[in-house]
Amino acid sequence: MKELIKYLLDNLYLDFQGEITLETVRGFLREDDGREARQLLAKLIEEKGVDDMLITLADCLREHIRTGVNERVVQEQLSTYSES
16 A cells, blocks of 8 residues: 555646636736745746746645645745746
């Protein structure tokens, strides 16, 4: 059983449902004038979309499945992404 659980956790696929676009992100960040929000938006504009962010975020969050994916973890990962 332990080997099966390890295999399933190691091969778990994380994805986001629904469509999210650069304009959607702009809408979510419209009221946030913090440094992290501005930095993330600038990176997304530079990359001309959110596709790379979503792929990177899903991949990084996958590492936290065993310990928990929560708001703090997502914020940390978005900050790391926007600073890269």
